[in-house]
Amino acid sequence: MKEGEKNIKAEDISYIEKMCADTWKSLYRFIYFKVQNREEAEDITQETYCKAILYMKKSNVRIDKSMGFLKTVSLNILRDRWRKSKRQGKTVNFDDINPEMTAIEDYTENIAQREIIQNALKILNKDQRTVIELRILKGCSVADTARLMNKKESTIRVMQYRSLQALNKIIKEKH
């Protein structure tokens, strides 16, 4: 983040429009990567811009390299929500994040992580892999997955639970 030469003026709406137009897709993808659902990603993206604009106005600065700044703001919003849950005495393990590092990385392009997950999936047995592919990657319902795998719905729920346990263990070991 760098303080620019000019202060933001009230009529400088075009700057905001340009910033949103230039950055929203990348920012949205970044947030979506964390939360994995459109509803929440849209909400946090909007909140991020509101907070960012407020900060810029309050501090009388214009933000260069705004993508990194916006990512940091969005991570802070996410972290605030997690902290709130922690204050209630609950354990939250969304992700372990170094915000500054994360802000300059693009998770959607994080090939190393994709490879780890893909390799971990290969280690699962066929049924475990299939249930994860159908339920999570293809977005099938439990009923459809049961039909496709010729199993009962209750079996699918048990299978997906155990498959994800196994996958989690593999990923942890690989890390």
Added chain:
Amino acid sequence: MNENEKKLSDYIDSLNKEKKPREHENMTEAPEMEELFKTVRLVRSLKEPSLPEDEYGEKLAEAAGNRLLYIKNSRKKRKKWLLTIASAAAVALIIILNLTLPFGRNNMTYAMEKAFEEVKAYHGFLEIVEINGAGKSIMQSKMEVWADREGRYYVKGLDGPQKNLITVNNGQNKWQIQPEQKEVNIFSAFPDSYSFTFEIGKEIDDVKNALKTKIIGDGTISGRSATIMEVTPQGGSPYKIWVDKDTKMPLQKQTSMENSIQYKMYYTSIGFTNSIPKKLLSYTLPEGFKEIDTNSQQIVGSLEDAKKITGFTPKVPKNIPASFTQDNITVASDSKVVKILYISMDNKNKVEILQKKSSSEFKPVSTAVIGRINNSAAEIQSPVQNEVGILQGIDSYAGSTDINSVRWQLNGFEYAVVGNLSLEELKLFIKDLTNGIVDLPSSKRGNLAKPEVKVPVDLKIEQAEQKNADRGHSPWKLDPVFTSQVFVSLKISPEGIQGDYPIKYEELNVLKNTGIDAVVEVGGKNTPIRKVYLKKLIRQDSTGIWTVVGYDPT
């Protein structure tokens, strides 16, 4: 299956539906469950994200721009130290609204709202049936409907009295092709007091703004499984809607039985598309047809051009909300009214600023709330019910339930700001136009002065009167002046009124009207009452009846 297996399965289902899982709202799970949720998200990250609609980026800029404008306006009026508090409160409000409001609403209403956000346009076939007290159904009309989120539509009658009638609003113009008369009537595109019955976006808005909604069961509509919801609107009787379980769209509506008649309207088929076909929204005069332009307004290129026609330079607000842009300037050739139209970036909201040289004494309509602008009386109609003064003969405002207006006179000119925005939002335009104090009464204000003589009220009778008014009977009860006229006349002639009222309507004058309380002054010599005090006891909106609660004797 244990509870954790079900939780994990539900979590996956939420993400598959692109919905925020309950667990993200309140993370109260054991660490091992959090690990599994994280693993689900990691696997899911192999997929391409689900992107919002293209307009999402524009909406973001609009929201952010509004924030900036809000801060600027706050600074103008308040001390600097207050800004942080106000801004923080506003940000908190935005966050609360964004994050918590949807969860507080009825789930089905919220589901409809969210589902409609995904819809860009739709095409359906609509049927309207009348059902009489004996249960006999009579088909009233069938029509083909195209509509989009920006309020544009194309409606063609397929059967019934409106067979072959085509009505189109493309956002710029509205026209109606009447094949039998071989005529095409041209109207102003905004305000559009009537689009078509059972427009889905409007139905969802009505449900959102309803007093009460209740799921009352399941049913089917055109072979589709539906949830039946009872909706109690702000004004009028409860009605039912059938919400398609699959698309979450309301596909059928049934009014309550009024005077042994009820109406049922339903889509026999509906499809969702990206847009209305361009050829349906483009205007061409069919061969052999006559064009009748009911719009006497001409578009001018600049304020200078407007001045040449009207003889005065129209005032223009300098700081309109950032989400609005000026669209066009028109001048009504006969009344010399200048109209400046502003349109929001999403094309959904429109505001008109009307101005002309004052030609008569300012008298607010009797049903209006009275406010003050620069210490002069201002007529506030929410919604517009009567078009008088500058509102007369410009566009057809009355009849639209979402159009509000503020009208006033100042320094020899008459002004009105009209639009499908709340009064608070219209106030932003007015303030900038007048550079003075704008006081639009809030319905939350306390009571006015107390009457010398109280009039006892029977609430049961008033509730029955309200139902009568909802059915279209005794419309005079909606007018505080008319209600006062009847009350005073009956005081003069307790045996009943025969012939003309002993007190003329023109002899009564609204002193105060907050929309809930009103005081009407009675003029003339032959009156035993000088002031009448009224209140909206049953419903506090434009559909609520007035009740006399007291008076001051002469």
